[in-house]
Amino acid sequence: METAEHSAAPLSLFVGRQVELQDIRSSIHGSDRHGSRQAIAGIPGVGKTTLAQAVKSALLEDGYLTTDSFVPILPNDTPETLFGRVLGILYDTILANRPATLNHQAM
Incomplete structure (x- = not known):
């Protein structure tokens, strides 16, 4: 068939x-x-x-x-809070995309 x-x-x-x-x-x-x-x-x-x-x-x-990262912006966000959220997402993106090394495995 x-x-x-x-x-x-x-x-x-x-x-x-x-x-x-x-x-x-x-x-x-x-x-x-x-x-x-x-x-x-x-x-x-x-x-x-x-x-x-x-x-x-x-x-x-x-x-x-x-990048696939989205930064949620909430009504009560201060510039400092939003900046911290952006840095956190950037950090997570870097960790997720770094190559594996002898001492640190890729996440």
Whole structure:
């Protein structure tokens, strides 16, 4: 019995946000050599994570390096609290991506 092979790509869940995607990409492409930080805000369920994933995918295609880390921003955050959270996520990202050495195994 033969099985059918499907080569069609899965349907995208990303619809109706192409203008926002292009705006973020343009902002990042126009940034200087020191990089760019972007914030995506909105009420739950409007597609913030899906938009961020689409931006990441597009930037990878453009040759940019990206990270999977998201920094939650809470209503009562002070600059110090937010900075500490960013440093913590950066530290975790570095540890997760460092190569194994003789004295320290990769995590």
